[in-house]
Structures are given as structure tokens and as C-alpha cells.
Amino acid sequence: NSDLVLYVNLELVNLPQNRRYIVKEMLGQGTFGQVAKCWEPETNTYVAVKVIKNQPAYTQQAMVEVSILDTLNRKYDPEDKNHIVRILDYFMHHQHLCIAFEMLGNNLYELIKGNRYKGLPLSFVQRFSKQILQALVVMKDAGIIHCDLKPENILLCPRAKPAEIKVIDFGSACEEGRTVYSYIQSRYYRSPEVLLGYPYTTAIDMWSFGCIVAELFLGLPLFPGSSEYDLLKRMMEILGGQPPDNLLRDAKNTTKFFKQVGRIYSNSVSSAYRVLTEEEYETRESKKPQIGKRYFKFITLEDIISQYPYRNMPEEEISRESSMRKALIDFLRGLVEFDPVKRWSPLQAIYHPFVTGEEFKEPYKPLPETPRIPVFQAVMVDHNPGG
Ligand code: ADP
Ligand code: MG
Numbered sequence: 001n002s003d004l005v006l007y008v009n010l011e012l013v014n015l016p017q018n019r020r021y022i023v024k025e026m027l028g029q030g031t032f033g034q035v036a037k038c039w040e041p042e043t044n045t046y047v048a049v050k051v052i053k054n055q056p057a058y059t060q061q062a063m064v065e066v067s068i069l070d071t072l073n074r075k076y077d078p079e080d081k082n083h084i085v086r087i088l089d090y091f092m093h094h095q096h097l098c099i100a101f102e103m104l105g106n107n108l109y110e111l112i113k114g115n116r117y118k119g120l121p122l123s124f125v126q127r128f129s130k131q132i133l134q135a136l137v138v139m140k141d142a143g144i145i146h147c148d149l150k151p152e153n154i155l156l157c158p159r160a161k162p163a164e165i166k167v168i169d170f171g172s173a174c175e176e177g178r179t180v181y182s183y184i185q186s187r188y189y190r191s192p193e194v195l196l197g198y199p200y201t202t203a204i205d206m207w208s209f210g211c212i213v214a215e216l217f218l219g220l221p222l223f224p225g226s227s228e229y230d231l232l233k234r235m236m237e238i239l240g241g242q243p244p245d246n247l248l249r250d251a252k253n254t255t256k257f258f259k260q261v262g263r264i265y266s267n268s269v270s271s272a273y274r275v276l277t278e279e280e281y282e283t284r285e286s287k288k289p290q291i292g293k294r295y296f297k298f299i300t301l302e303d304i305i306s307q308y309p310y311r312n313m314p315e316e317e318i319s320r321e322s323s324m325r326k327a328l329i330d331f332l333r334g335l336v337e338f339d340p341v342k343r344w345s346p347l348q349a350i351y352h353p354f355v356t357g358e359e360f361k362e363p364y365k366p367l368p369e370t371p372r373i374p375v376f377q378a379v380m381v382d383h384n385p386g387g
Contacts, residue, residue: 019040019042019089019091020040020041020042021038021039021040021047021049021098021100022038022039022040022041023036023037023038023049024036024037024038024039024046025037027048032050032052032053032058032061032062033050033051033052033058033096034050034051035048035049035050035051036048036049036051037103038100045103046103047088047089047100047101047103048100048101048102048103048104049098049099049100049101050062050098050099050100050101051093051096051097051098052096052097052098052099053096054094054095054096054097058097059097061171061172062097062099062171063097064173064174065099065170065171065173066087066090066099068144068170068173068175069084069085069087069170070087071142072084072138072139072142072144072170073086073087075142076138076141076142077138081134082134082135082137082138083131083132083134083135083164083165083166083167084135084138084139084167085101085102085104085155085166085167086101086102087099087100087101088100088101088102103158104155104156104157104158104166104168105155105156105157105158105159106155106156107151107152107153107154107155107156108128108151108152108154108155108156108165108212108216109150109151111156112151112215112216115219116219117219117220118219118311119217119218119219119220119308120216120217120219122217122321122324122325122328124163124216125213125216125217125328126324126355126357127163128154128163128213128216129209129213129331129354130350130355131164131165132149132154132165132167132212133209133346133349133350133355134350135167136202136206136209136346137346137347137350139202139205139346140345140346140347143175143176143177143202144170144174144175144176144202145173145174145175145176145179145200145201145202145204145205146167146169146170146172146173146205146208147172147173147174147181147184147185147204147205148169148171148172148173148184148185148186148189149185149189149205149208149209149212150186150188150189150208150211150212151212151215151216152169153167153168153169154166154167154168154212155168172184176201176202179199179200182194182197182252184200184204185204185208187225187228187231188211188221188222188223188224188225188231189207189208189211189212190207190208190225190228190231191203191204191208191340192207192232192235192243192247192338192340193243193247193251193340195228195231195232195253196243196247196248196251196252196253196254196257197251197252197253197254198247198250198251198252198340200340201340202345202346203340203343203345204340206335206343206344206345206346206349207335207336207337207340207343209335209349210332210334210335210336213328213331213332213335214301214305214336217305217308217328218296218304218305218308220295220296221295222238222301222304222336223235223238224292224295225292226290226291226292227289227290227291228256228257229256229257229276229281229289229290229291230289230290230292232257232275233275233291235336235338236275237299238299238301238304239301239336239338240300241338242271242273242275242338243338244338244339245264245271245272245273247339247340248271248272248273249264249272254273255284256284256285257275257276257281258273258274258275258276259273259275259276259280260272260273261273261274278291301329301333301336302329305328305329305332306322306325306326306329308325323359323360324354324360326360327352327353327354327360328354330352330353330354330360330363330364331349331354331355331364334348334349334352334364334366335349344366345366345369347369348366348367348369349366351366351367352364352366
């Protein structure tokens with residue numbers, strides 16, 4: 001059926017060096033511009049070309065995307081084993097920066113939607129988790145934060161590679177230690193530290209990843225916050241607890257959501273902060289907080305996962321499913337962890353029984369993260385020019 005729309009929008013793009021991309025159909029639109037499915041006659045392949053709006057801010061950010069993805073591909077994943085989209089080319093066309101990527105399929109949101117928001121079988125959740133984690137291990141090694149991990153930005157590979165996925169859209173990515181923006185991540189997948197305005201690291205991608213894993217299983221977002229206040233309240237309700245005091249003490253936006261009720265340096269077990277009631281929030285922000293409906297019958301993460309309908313599962317599979325759900329709960333607890341310091345790193349998470357498929361017996365204790373040893377590149381210095 002997609003053949004019918006193939007030639008609408010047909011346009012021939014002629015490039016120097018005989019590169020031609022024939023636009024066949026539009027794949028997606030965003031604030032940055034549009035993505036077109038194109039035919040490349042020289043290589044007989046389809047490619048996805050992102051055409052950036054011809055405005056300096058978009059072009060600049062897209063150049064960051066090009067440079068980050070090029071580094072990730074060539075330096076950190078030369079053999080294309082780690083589920084990160086390949087960048088093929090980039091060029092200027094009529095003052096539009098264009099980026100050509102390998103052609104991929106539907107995104108994971110479309111997959112969930114196609115399954116009528118009922119969630120995917122745990123075997124798929126496990127396979128996808130492992131692949132996303134491989135991408136995250138590479139990104140962390142490279143010191144890159146994706147900043148917009150969500151189901152829409154994870155694409156299925158073409159049919160030749162079933163159940164394979166790739167992470168796309170490095171249009172919001174940044175280098176760790178060069179975190180320029182504070183308003184990042186799509187709301188449902190936004191980490192507590194970003195929400196509260198606290199210096200962030202690659203750990204924010206691990207929070208988003210946890211939210212994605214839960215959503216793949218449940219079919220619906222775990223924290224569908226209608227506003228930032230609603231998002232925070234949902235996290236606190238489902239997870240129990242709240243962000244740690246040291247984070248609340250140093251974060252820029254703490255007073256938007258919390259009230260100080262105790263001494264910060266006291267050794268008391270209770271927190272020095274209490275979340276604002278809706279009324280208090282309204283008074284402080286001079287607007288009613290938007291509050292959304294609950295999506296799940298149960299409140300806690302444990303209940304939401306373990307009590308999720310078993311659908312029409314054969315009797316003999318139920319005990320394995322129940323054991324895998326226990327592993328999933330333990331896995332999620334390490335990911336959607338309020339404290340970014342305690343939250344598992346990609347390498348810690350990748351050895352969890354939920355990912356490895358080992359039998360889950362007891363709460364997982366990851367090995368401590370070994371500090372990253374910087375790799376220094378040898379630089380040749382010519383001490384004897386012309387000699
Ligand atoms: P944005 O910054 O707008 O989110 P993306 O890079 O995510 O930009 O691209 C927008 C949409 O275009 C994606 O959600 C997807 O539907 C489509 N798309 C992007 N890259 C590809 C690709 N390599 N293959 C197929 N479709 C793609
Ligand atoms: Mg996107």
C-alpha cells in the first residue's frame with residue numbers, strides 16, 4: 001500500500017560527486033525539519049534523509065548530531081555491533097543541511113500502538129533491553145548523553161533482521177561535561193535530576209531507559225505526567241520515596257515542588273523536604289497543577305508489574321512468566337532510581353539476570369563501576385621540521 005504514495009513529492013536531488021538521492025516519500029516531521037525516504041541509484045539502496053530547516057540554530061544543532069554520530073559510529077562502534085543508527089552522508093542542499101542515515105523501519109511506539117497498547121511479550125522486552133543497553137554502553141564510553149531516549153527514537157531494523165533495533169535521533173545529544181541545556185528529555189522519560197534542575201550525566205539516559213522497558217511490557221507509559229508536578233507525584237507514588245536530600249538541596253528548581261520542613265544536615269532518617277500539596281503548588285506558582293488520570297489499577301511498581309493481566313497464557317508458561325516479572329521488577333528498581341549516583345550504569349545493568357536470561361533468585365547486586373580509564377592518543381610531534 002505504501003507504493004501508492006511513492007511518487008507523490010517526487011524530486012530529484014543532484015549532488016556533486018554523482019551522489020543522487022531520489023525522494024520517494026516522507027517518513028516523519030519534527031521541529032528540526034523533515035525526514036524523507038530516498039532511493040540511491042548508485043548503491044541500489046534506500047536511505048533516510050533528514051532535511052534540516054535552514055535556520056542557524058537548527059543547522060548548528062544538526063552539526064552536533066553529525067559529529068557525535070560520526071564519532072560513535074567510526075571510533076566506538078566500527079563494526080556496527082551496538083545498535084546505533086549509521087550515518088552515511090551529509091551535505092548542503094539549497095541551504096538546507098541534509099543528513100543521510102541507513103533506512104530503518106517502524107519505531108517502538110508504533111509497535112506498541114500496533115499491539116493495541118497491550119504491551120509486548122517479555123522475551124521481546126528482554127531482547128530489546130539488551131540491545132538498547134549495548135548502545136548505552138557505547139555512549140557512556142564515549143561520554144555522550146542522548147538526552148531524548150524514548151520509544152519514538154528506537155527503530156526496528158528492516159525485515160532482514162527481525163527483532164533487531166537501533167537507537168536514532170542524536171539531535172539533542174551532548175557530551176558529558178558540556179551540558180548546555182537544562183530543558184531536555186521528553187516529559188514522560190524525564191529524569192528527576194533534569195526535572196529538578198540538577199547537574200546531569202549519562203545516568204539520565206538510564207532513567208529514560210527504565211521508563212521505556214516498563215512501557216514495552218505494560219503498553220502504556222509508566223509516568224505519563226500531564227505536567228512536571230504531576231510527573232514528580234507519579235514517580236513518588238509508584239516508586240515510593242523521593243529524590244535524595246543532597247539533590248534537593250543543590251537543585252535549581254527544588255522550591256517549585258518542595259517545601260523545606262527540617263534541617264538539611266541533621267542525621268534524621270526523614271527528609272528535610274516535603275513535596276508541595278496541590279494547593280500549596282497553586283499558591284506558589286499561581287496556577288493549578290495539571291493532574292492526569294491513573295493508567296494502572298495498582299499503585300506500586302511491584303503491583304503494577306506483578307498484577308498485570310496474564311492474558312491468555314498457557315498454564316505451563318505462567319510460572320516462568322511470573323519469575324521473569326520478578327526479575328523485571330528488580331531490574332527496573334535499579335534503573336528508575338531517584339538517586340543518579342545509585343542508579344545502575346549500562347554495564348551494571350547489562351549483567352542483570354533479566355537481560356542475561358539467567359534464573360532470577362535474589363536481588364541483583366551489581367559490581368561497582370570501574371572508573372573509566374581515559375585513552376590518550378599518541379600525538380606525533382615533529383621536532384625537526386625540514387631536517
Ligand atoms: P526528531 O528530532 O524530529 O525527533 P528524528 O531523527 O527522530 O528527528 O526523526 C523523526 C522521525 O523520522 C522518526 O521518528 C522516524 O519516524 C523517522 N526516521 C528518522 N530516521 C529514520 C531512519 N533512519 N529510518 C527510517 N525512519 C527514520
Ligand atoms: Mg525523534
